[in-house]
Amino acid sequence: MEKLFEGIAQAWRYSKSLNAQGFIVIEYPAEVRSPISFEPNVLETIALESKCNVVVLTDFWTDKFPEKIKVKELFEEFKKKLDNYLRNKEKSISLDLAIDTIRDAIISISSILRDFFGTSINDLINTVVGRFDLFLALSERKEEEIRPVAIDLASYLLVNQILFYHVYSSLTKKVPVLDEEKINSVYDLKEYFDKIININYKAVYSVDIVSKLPDVKTIVDEIKKVIEAVKGVRVESIRHDLIGRVYHESLPFETRKILATFYTKPVAGEILAGLCIDKWNETILDPACGSGTLLVSAYRRKSKLYEKEIGRKFSIKEEESLHHVFIQEQISGIDIMPFASHLAAVNLSSLNPKITTDKVRIACYDSLTLQDALKSKKFRCYGIELKPFSKIIQVTLDKSTRVKQLYFTLNGKIVESKGAISPEGIGEEFLLKPVDTVIMNPPFTDREKMPRDYREKLKMLDKLTEKCGSQINLWGYFLALADDLIKDGGKIGAVIPKVYS
Numbered sequence: 328m329e330k331l332f333e334g335i336a337q338a339w340r341y342s343k344s345l346n347a348q349g350f351i352v353i354e355y356p357a358e359v360r361s362p363i364s365f366e367p368n369v370l371e372t373i374a375l376e377s378k379c380n381v382v383v384l385t386d387f388w389t390d391k392f393p394e395k396i397k398v399k400e401l402f403e404e405f406k407k408k409l410d411n412y413l414r415n416k417e418k419s420i421s422l423d424l425a426i427d428t429i430r431d432a433i434i435s436i437s438s439i440l441r442d443f444f445g446t447s448i449n450d451l452i453n454t455v456v457g458r459f460d461l462f463l464a465l466s467e468r469k470e471e472e473i474r475p476v477a478i479d480l481a482s483y484l485l486v487n488q489i490l491f492y493h494v495y496s497s498l499t500k501k502v503p504v505l506d507e508e509k510i511n512s513v514y515d516l517k518e519y520f521d522k523i524i525n526i527n528y529k530a531v532y533s534v535d536i537v538s539k540l541p542d543v544k545t546i547v548d549e550i551k552k553v554i555e556a557v558k559g560v561r562v563e564s565i566r567h568d569l570i571g572r573v574y575h576e577s578l579p580f581e582t583r584k585i586l587a588t589f590y591t592k593p594v595a596g597e598i599l600a601g602l603c604i605d606k607w608n609e610t611i612l613d614p615a616c617g618s619g620t621l622l623v624s625a626y627r628r629k630s631k632l633y634e635k636e637i638g639r640k641f642s643i644k645e646e647e648s649l650h651h652v653f654i655q656e657q658i659s660g661i662d663i664m665p666f667a668s669h670l671a672a673v674n675l676s677s678l679n680p681k682i683t684t685d686k687v688r689i690a691c692y693d694s695l696t697l698q699d700a701l702k703s704k705k706f707r708c709y710g711i712e713l714k715p716f717s718k719i720i721q722v723t724l725d726k727s728t729r730v731k732q733l734y735f736t737l738n739g740k741i742v743e744s745k746g747a748i749s750p751e752g753i754g755e756e757f758l759l760k761p762v763d764t765v766i767m768n769p770p771f772t773d774r775e776k777m778p779r780d781y782r783e784k785l786k787m788l789d790k791l792t793e794k795c796g797s798q799i800n801l802w803g804y805f806l807a808l809a810d811d812l813i814k815d816g817g818k819i820g821a822v823i824p825k826v827y828s
Contacts, residue, residue, distance in 0.1 A: 331382070331391070332431030336555035338384065349385030351405075353398060375399040382424070384559050387412035390421045420564040428560050429486060430577040432553045437482035439549060441475060443541055451539040452477040455484065455666045457691070460778045462664065465770055479582040480666045485536045487573065489516075489553050490562060491673060492523055497563035501526055505558075507551040513540045516550055533691075534669040595822070596624035599766060603820030607633035608657065609763040612812055614694035615805055616660030619671030621766045626653050626678055650679045659688040659759065661713070667691075688757045695804055697759075698790040701811040710760035761814040768822040769805035777801075800824075 334352065342350045359377050378395035388408040392401070411417055440448065449459075456462035456477050463473050489505070496502045502522045510516055517537040524532050540546055604611065604625060611625045633649060634641055641649065660671045668691040675687055690713040700711045774782060785804065786797065794807035802823050809819045 330431065330435075332428050332435060332556050333552060335382065335384065335428055335559040336552040338382075339555040339559040342384075349383075351384070351401075352382040353401075354380040384561070386418070386561065386564075388419045389424055389561050390419070391424050391427070418561075418564050420561050422565055425560040425562050425565060426573060426576050428556050429490065429573055432556055433479070433482045433486050433577055436485060436546075436549050436553070437475075437479045439545055440478050440482060440541075448478070448541075451481050451536070454535060454539050455481045457663060457665045461781060464777045464781070465772050476582045479578055481536055481539075483578055484534055484666060484669055485540070485550075486553055486577075487669075487673060488520060488532060488536065489550070490557055490573065491677070492519060493554070493557050494563050495523060505554050507554040510547065510551055510554070512547060513537050513542045513550070534665045593620055593624070595768075596620040597627070599768075599820050599822065600624035600628040603764055603766055603818050604628045604632070606763075607636060608652075610657050610659075610760070611764050611766060612659045612661075612759075612762040613767050614661050614765065614808055614812065615767050615769045616662045616671045616689070617664075617667050617768070619660060619674040619689075621768065622658055622660050622671060623674050623678065625658055625764075625766055626675065629653060629657070646679065647682050650682045654687055656688075659690075659757070659762070661690045661692050661694040663691070663693045665691050686757060690757070695785075695788055695791065695808060698788050698808065698811070701808070702790055706759075707761060710758040712756050713759055762812060762817065763814060764818045764820065765809040765812050766820045767805060767809065769802040771824050772801050774798075774800050 338350050338352055342348075355377055356379065359373050375398050378397055379392075379401075381392040381396055381398075381401055383390045383401075383405070388405070396404075408419055411419075440451070452459055452474070459473075459477065462477065463470055466473050466476070492502070493505055496504050503519065505519055514537070517535075520532050520537060599621065607629045609629065611622070611629075613619075613621050613625075616622055630641075630649065630653075654675055658675065660668075660675075662668050662671065668689050672687045672689045675689070692713060697711075700706055703711070705711060774785060777785070786792075788804060790811075791804050791807040794810065795803040802821075806819070806821060806823065809821065813819060
């Protein structure tokens with residue numbers, strides 16, 4: 328039971344080979360595995376009265392008992408769960424077991440990736456964070472602390488993409504079931520992901536982790552185990568906030584601790600959304616959306632306001648219609664980091680994963696660079712298109728200066744951008760118009776701790792510095808930006824640092 332993830336993957340393989348619909352793993356304590364007496368009554372007592380570690384994985388009940396349970400009690404509980412399922416068709420699927428298994432899988436993949444060095448792993452890291460030196464500055468930590476965090480995030484995104492694909496496949500039947508036996512290369516997994524990209528959720532898969540993974544047997548074998556374990560814990564039957572819990576609980580503690588300095592806590596998000604959103608049909612934008620916590624809070628707040636307006640719980644048809652309206656028309660987010668944009672897209676999409684949406688309004692972009700476009704008549708009258716760059720052709724990193732050169736394909740032309748932020752293809756383009764409400768928790772990072780080229784870039788933001796000055800830290804620029812993003816009479820709900828006079 329020490330490696331839950333590997334144990335469940337192995338048990339899934341056994342059950343699959345036997346065409347079984349589920350399995351129960353019972354681990355007896357070492358002291359009773361070799362009894363002194365083999366008399367039937369003694370063996371029966373040992374078998375039924377011993378407290379054991381147990382994992383239950385069936386189609387109608389999944390659970391684990393790390394605190395140990397008597398086998399006799401286990402069978403009694405099993406009968407209750409089975410009777411309830413046969414009578415009421417109610418399943419009892421453990422969210423905690425799924426989270427623990429997914430956490431183990433992420434840690435396992437991350438530990439393998441940390442052994443790799445050189446170009447391949449650097450490309451993977453830059454794919455996840457967009458630009459490592461900026462990520463380092465925003466974190467205000469040492470490089471040796473942040474590099475493992477980036478690798479953890481890569482592992483998280485990979486497992487998350489596998490998880491989302493499996494849930495989507497199981498619930499909709501619109502894409503083939505993941506078959507671990509057919510995956511002999513990381514590119515075999517990418518072929519699966521390409522199928523869901525062609526249907527939906529491009530934003531979830533546009534952070535192309537798979538192509539940047541070292542294509543070696545240890546990685547491929549681990550991917551197979553992840554698929555087996557995800558199937559084993561029956562994540563598709565979980566009706567709770569699975570994806571949200573995965574984000575908040577499945578990353579290693581130290582990584583979550585560091586990311587907590589970046590992003591808003593869910594409770595704070597609910598409070599802020601409650602304070603600044605007054606109508607169910609308000610348009611919402613977070614220009615520094617991070618993992619999408621505030622956007623999810625806005626979605627829930629708008630849902631409650633709709634129910635309050637109609638005076639009842641909305642129907643399934645209304646729920647589907649609202650999901651489309653919220654996700655595709657009314658809620659938008661922008662973030663500079665690819666992994667953050669991915670998380671925001673997943674968190675919004677997973678609020679109702681059974682409903683297919685044409686697009687999610689999440690862009691990976693440095694929203695501060697929109698300053699000129701927001702002053703245009705086009706933005707005020709018609710809106711501006713946020714067009715993602717379609718492909719990164721080459722990424723190089725000069726370790727001595729940390730200056731990154733990115734080569735993009737934009738409208739069929741090669742464009743070189745030195746030291747630029749990478750707005751690489753997160754989701755489809757969408758029209759950004761002035762919104763009713765900007766809700767945000769902008770970065771508080773000291774401007775002097777930013778990379779040198781980015782500090783120079785801030786000096787060029789003259790439209791914003793007219794409002795906030797040129798010496799304020801990052802949050803001030805976002806506050807000035809928010810003022811340009813809202814309609815006349817619009818609202819800004821923001822978390823800002825305490826300013827002393």
